[in-house]
Structure formats: structure tokens, C-alpha cells
Amino acid sequence: MKKLFPGGIAQFTIFDSNGQPLNERITFIKGDDKLHLDIKTEKTVYKSKDHVQFSLSANDSEGNATTGNFSVAVINESLVNVDETAETTIFSHLLLTSDIKGFIERPNYYFTAETDSVNMALDNLMLTQGYRRFEWNTLSTIVNTKPVFEAEGLTSAFSGLVTNLTHKPLPGALVKLFSIRAGILKDTITDANGRFRFEKIFIGDSIKFTLQAGDNNNSDKVILTVDSIPQVTIKNNNNINSTDVTEVARQLKIHQQQAEQGGQEVKLTGLHVLKQVDIKANKISAPKIEIRPRLYLPYPKDL
Structure with a gap:
């Protein structure tokens, strides 16, 4: 029964x-x-500096040779301390940390050895950090819910609203979209709510578009509003060590202000600040090049 499931987390x-x-x-x-x-x-x-040549063989689970793209990094373990159990590998990320919300302190620990203690620790991890609650009764409504962000593709879409000067929606208004550089000229009619939409627009580099709208009487006294693009919220992954660049920049600004005012030094977290270094050297002047005119004598045949 276990062989029927692929490796990874099963629910x-x-x-x-x-x-x-x-x-x-x-x-x-x-x-x-x-x-x-x-x-x-x-x-x-x-x-030192010997020519190293090695052979790499890759086989699948059944022992058959397979192909792939591989990269190799060589380090000196006597100089660089490496703890395999605390590393984050492609294998541990795809199968474990990316599918669990909780923080995993030593993700590769569960894959470096095949022992009963390791397997028991992995099962306990599923019971604690892998615990999650699903509201199954909302699945029927989730299926029919439109996602906030559409699937990414090669084309884009423009949408908006056309109203009169009193901000009343104008149904049946003519909206044109064109770009001279891209060679695009399209038009559409607003719906009953005064909304319009242009789909499958390919946007290249430095392309400018123009939108125009008019009412049923061909009057341009209308208000055209283009929908804004929703911003994607990026959340920090607890399983990836990252430095908050915004926080570091804020601390650097405070450090500079207090240094100018002669105040106490601010200790920066997650950043090592070097001491001031004064470089003293003489300016190297460019060598002088003397250009002398050359005298060209004519050949005897030109005399």
C-alpha cells in the first residue's frame, strides 16, 4: 500500500x-x-592544483540509468564546518518545509539517516508542526469563488469604468485602446454597469497605450477610470533565513544621525559594521607623453 504513494506528505x-x-x-x-x-x-x-576527474552515474529507483542536469560544488570541510542535518536541500524543501506552515529547525535531519529514532521524530513532526485545520463545509463555495489573482500568462488585460460628469455609469459607451508603436487598435462597448475590458493584450518593453471613451452621442464629456492592479502581498518564510533590508536601512540611518550628533552608537542586528578606514596615498599622475612631428620624405619615384 505504501508503494502506491509518491514520496512526501500524504493526507x-x-x-x-x-x-x-x-x-x-x-x-x-x-x-x-x-x-x-x-x-x-x-x-x-x-x-594542490592536481587535475581532478570524476564520473557521475544517475539511476532511478529501479536501477535504470537516467539523464539530468547537475551542478557540483566542492568545499574543504576542514575549513568550512558543515552540519548536514541542519542544511536545507532541494529534497527537504520540496517534500517537507514547503508543505508545512510551522518552522523546522533542522530539516535535513530527517533524510540523512534511516533509523527508527529519525522516523519517529519525523512522525512527531507531522503531529505538531504539520497539524492543520480544514473547514470542509466551505469547499463547495470555494470551488465557485473567483481567485483574487488570475493565472499569470504572456498577455495582460485592461478594465475600467466609464461614467458621465455626474459619475453615473454609461452603458453602451464606446471605448478605444490603441498603441502606435505596438500596432494595436481595439474597441469595445461598456456593459449595463458601464464597465469595459480588453483582454489578451501583449505588453512589450517601453510600450505606451492610449484609452479613449465617448457616449452614445459621440461626446467625449465622460470620465474614464482604469482599474488598478492589485498588489501581491509577500510574506516571510520562517524556514528561510533572510535579512530585512528595510530594517537594516532604518538602523543605518539612525546610526548615521547619532554619529553626526555625537550620540551613542547604535548596535545593528543582523549586520556587522566595519570600523572607519582612512586611506592615505599620493595621487598617481599620468605620465607625460611628448608628441613630436614626423618628417615624411618623398620616395625617389615621386621626385
Whole structure:
């Protein structure tokens, strides 16, 4: 039964005869559906600046050779301390941290070893950080709900509202959209609510568009309002260590103001400030180049 599921988080829900959820449980499936990589080198010990040549073999879960794009980074573990259990890899991100809302302190710990203690810790992680509550009775309304942001594509859409000078919607108003550089000329009619929409408009670099509207009497005494594009809210991912650039800039500004006023130094969090360095050197002047006119003598045949 376990082999029927792909590797990653699986969700199991028990419903009653009326379709109401009774219990829910998520678990992590450790399947054998990942690539098996093997690297072999010609020698076990290399000297400084030696030519290193190695072979890489990639096989699927059934042992068959497969193709792919790979990148390799080589570090000196005696100089750089690496804790494999605390690292965030592509494997741990795609299958674990991206599907759990809670913070995972050592995500790769659950994939570096296959022991009973590791598997038990992974199951406890599903019960704590992986716990989530779903309102199943709202699924029927969610299916028919229009998403706030449309799916991204190669084209864009323009929409808006046409009203008269008293801000009353104008149905049946003619709206034109054109761009000389892009070679676009389109027109449409507003609906009963005075709204219009142009779809499948390809926007290139430095393209300008013009919108015009008029009422049924071909009068341009109307008000044309274009809908604004909704802003996407970006939230911080607790599983990714990031520096708040805005906060660092604010602290730097306070630090500069107090330094000019002779106040106390502000300790910056998440940023190491170097001491002042005075560079003293003589200006290197460009060498003087003396240009002398050359005397060209004619060849004997020109005399």
C-alpha cells in the first residue's frame, strides 16, 4: 500500500456517510522514488592544483540509468564546518518545509539517516508542526469563488469604468485602446454597469497605450477610470533565513544621525559594521607623453 504513494506528505481524512470529516492525519511517505547518484574519482588523495576527474552515474529507483542536469560544488570541510542535518536541500524543501506552515529547525535531519529514532521524530513532526485545520463545509463555495489573482500568462488585460460628469455609469459607451508603436487598435462597448475590458493584450518593453471613451452621442464629456492592479502581498518564510533590508536601512540611518550628533552608537542586528578606514596615498599622475612631428620624405619615384 505504501508503494502506491509518491514520496512526501500524504493526507488521510475519514468522512462519514454524509460527507462530514471525522478525523484527519498527515504522514510522511519515505518512498524509493528519488534518484540515486554515485560519484567516483580516479584517486582518493590529490595534491594542490592536481587535475581532478570524476564520473557521475544517475539511476532511478529501479536501477535504470537516467539523464539530468547537475551542478557540483566542492568545499574543504576542514575549513568550512558543515552540519548536514541542519542544511536545507532541494529534497527537504520540496517534500517537507514547503508543505508545512510551522518552522523546522533542522530539516535535513530527517533524510540523512534511516533509523527508527529519525522516523519517529519525523512522525512527531507531522503531529505538531504539520497539524492543520480544514473547514470542509466551505469547499463547495470555494470551488465557485473567483481567485483574487488570475493565472499569470504572456498577455495582460485592461478594465475600467466609464461614467458621465455626474459619475453615473454609461452603458453602451464606446471605448478605444490603441498603441502606435505596438500596432494595436481595439474597441469595445461598456456593459449595463458601464464597465469595459480588453483582454489578451501583449505588453512589450517601453510600450505606451492610449484609452479613449465617448457616449452614445459621440461626446467625449465622460470620465474614464482604469482599474488598478492589485498588489501581491509577500510574506516571510520562517524556514528561510533572510535579512530585512528595510530594517537594516532604518538602523543605518539612525546610526548615521547619532554619529553626526555625537550620540551613542547604535548596535545593528543582523549586520556587522566595519570600523572607519582612512586611506592615505599620493595621487598617481599620468605620465607625460611628448608628441613630436614626423618628417615624411618623398620616395625617389615621386621626385
